[in-house]
Amino acid sequence: MKKIISGIFAVAVLFSSCSRDTLETEDDLSTDLKVESTKDLLTIPQxxxxxxxxxxxxxxxxxxDVSDQVLWSATVHGDHILTIGYGASGESFRTENNRRLETVKGDIIFDVMTSEGVSLKEALLExxxxxxVIDLEVKNIETISALxxxxxxxxxxxxxxxxxAPTNSNIQNRSSSGCDKSGEILNTNDYRTIAPNSLISWTYDQHNIEQAWSHSTGADVTVGLIDTGISPNQPFLGSNFNDGHSSGRTIQKYGTFxxxxxxxxxxxxxxxxxxxxGTSMASTIASPRNNNFMPVGVAYNCNLVSYRATEDVLLNDYHERKGVKNALVALGNRSDVKIISMSIGYPWSIGNVKDGIRxxxxxxxxxxxxxxxxLDFTNWYPVIFPASMSETIAVTGITDNGNYQQCDTCHDGSEIEFTIVMQRDSNNNRTGTTLGFYNGDTDYVGGSSVATATTAGIAALVWAKYPNWSRSQVLNRLRxxxxFYPNRDGNKGYGNINALEAVQ
Structure with a gap:
């Protein structure tokens, strides 16, 4: 039986209905929801x-797109936290002191202090x-309107x-979205044993990853992973990261959540x-090739820098959004990090995370x-954030039926660049193999999550083979x-990557 760590967008049941009627105006919605005044505090269901x-x-x-009333109501329900991205359009960050931006920020804070009748210490949260980006405490709808x-x-x-959470749904967001620490015994049909007694996932054969290892194993390339962290109980992603054919590399673990x-x-x-x-994604990218009959990672000689930036895969919490933002800045500041893998997301864009990505x-x-x-009946939903951004490379998973059939739980759309085979079309729909959460455990992992981590590992193989290449050169080689290259499918991008061709 398959076990899909339902990587992204695990709101469980996203929508109670998939109908796409003409969008009603907020006046219509207010009537439907019995809103009596534009200054009424809307309820969470509303x-x-x-x-x-x-x-x-x-x-x-x-x-x-929403009214001042809706934005204010959500701010009030969200501990009065209002995140403000200031500056001109596209001005997401600064690399040196900028008097104009400092003045803009100061004016915004002063206006909030005046409107709210509070001190700087009370108004400024972050x-x-x-x-x-600044976070301010806002309680009054008049402040929203002025801003x-x-x-x-x-x-x-x-x-x-x-x-x-979806209206009329009894299923709420959970802190366990995409989480599973229980291991699973691997079926012998789902791996092969290679020297010196490592297990190679059946999914690797779909992309010629083992053949690519004769040209590159990811040595001297550092991959950054932003996820839920790495298990302290999995030594092959810790003290035994250098083991067997994997040597001379480093693993570093940080937390911003x-x-x-x-x-x-x-x-x-x-x-x-x-x-x-996060443990499953780290394993997919970089678990060692050793003599312990354990699954091997795609780039088994790369360096890994892991950030526990979120509690689960769904970025629905203030601290998760801030944690991911801070992890992006930290990895951006490291000259050794070439690649960032993010198997996390949300249905719509989050401003401070978007700024971090930029x-x-x-x-x-x-x-x-x-x-x-x-879930399969919400697959109509398009590519989620941050894969929907032009600055990211969106990846999804497909089955092995040869016709680019979307995996049971995967989304696709025009933003997709690459696909990875990660689910069997038959044989209980089994997915890829990874290390488990605990020492000695193995597991299965699927969805667009593992497809993304696999692609990040292949990119590490390419960059290790061509260390002087730029980001665009590596990306072009993957394409x-x-x-499908030089063509691009409307929903599956350039399709499956041939890792052997990529490193030759």
Whole structure:
């Protein structure tokens, strides 16, 4: 029986209906929801109903499209946290002191202090030193209206609002989305044993990964992983990272996630995985090739830098969004990191995470993101954020039936660049093999999550073979080595990558 760590977009049941009727105006919605005044505080179900309508009819949602009342109501329900991206359009970050931006930021903070009648200490919650982002405490709808009248604000978002769930659904967002720490015994048909007694997943054969190892094993390339961390109970992603044919490399683990329900908490949770998802992604990218009859990673000689930036795969919490933003900046600042793998996401874009991605991209990073994973009857939903951004490379998973059949839980769309075979069309729909959460355990992992981590590993093989190449050269080689190149499919991009061709 397959076990899919339902990587991204694991809201479980995203929408109670997949109908796409004409989008109603907010006046219509207000009537439907019995809103009596534009200054009434909307309830969480009322806000979610409005979000649902946008998602079902346009495939996207943006807080800039809603009224002051909706934005204010979500801000109030989200601990009064309003995240503000300031500056001109596209001005996501700064690399040196900028008096104009400092003045803009100061004016915004002063206006909020005046409107709210509070001190600087009470108003300012977070001031990012690199990204043009601040978090302020806002309680009054008049403050929202005044801020929306400014020309030097890129976005206003209630980043503390973590209550979205489909209207009329009894299934809520869970902290365990995409999480599973239980291992599974591998079926002998799902791997081969290679020297010196490592297990190679059947999925690797679909992309000639073993053959590529005669040209490159990922040595001297560093991959950054932003996920739920790495299990302290898995020695092959810890003290035994250098083992067997894997040698002379490093693994580093950091944490930017704050595990607290209080927005004002500032103590990070450390690097250790408490979910299982990050451990599976790390294994897919870089687990060692050794003599212990354990699954081997795609780039088994690469370096790995892991950030526990989120509790699970769904970025619906204030601290998760801030944690991912901070991890992106940290990896962007590292000259040794070439590749970033992100098998996490959300149905719509998150401003401060978007700014973090743009910063990391400006530093030359090749960023892979998962196209989306959910239940099969929500597969109509398009590519999710951040894979929907032009600065990221979107990846999705398909089955092995030879016709590019979408995997049971995978999303696709026009943003997809590459596909990875990660699910059998028969034989119980088994997926790829990885290390388990605990020492001695093995596991299965699927969805667009593992497809993304696999692609990041292949990119590491290419960059190790051609260490002087730029990001664009590596990306072009991946495209040229894919099945559809030079053409591009409308939903599957350039298709399956041939890792052997990519490193020759």
């Amino acid at each position: 806000i979610n109903a409005i979000i649902d309508r946008y998602l079902q009819t346009t495939g996207d949602f943006n807080w800039s 001031d990012d030193p690199i990204l043009n 929306r009248g400014r020309s030097n604000i890129r976005y206003l978002e209630p980043n503390g609002y973590s209550f979205y 704050i595990d607290s329900s209080w927005w004002w908490s500032s103590t990070t949770d450390g690097p250790n995985d408490k979910c299982g998802h 910063y990391a991209y400006s530093r030359g990073k090749l960023i892979f993101a998962a196209g989306g994973t959910s 040229q080595s894919s099945e």
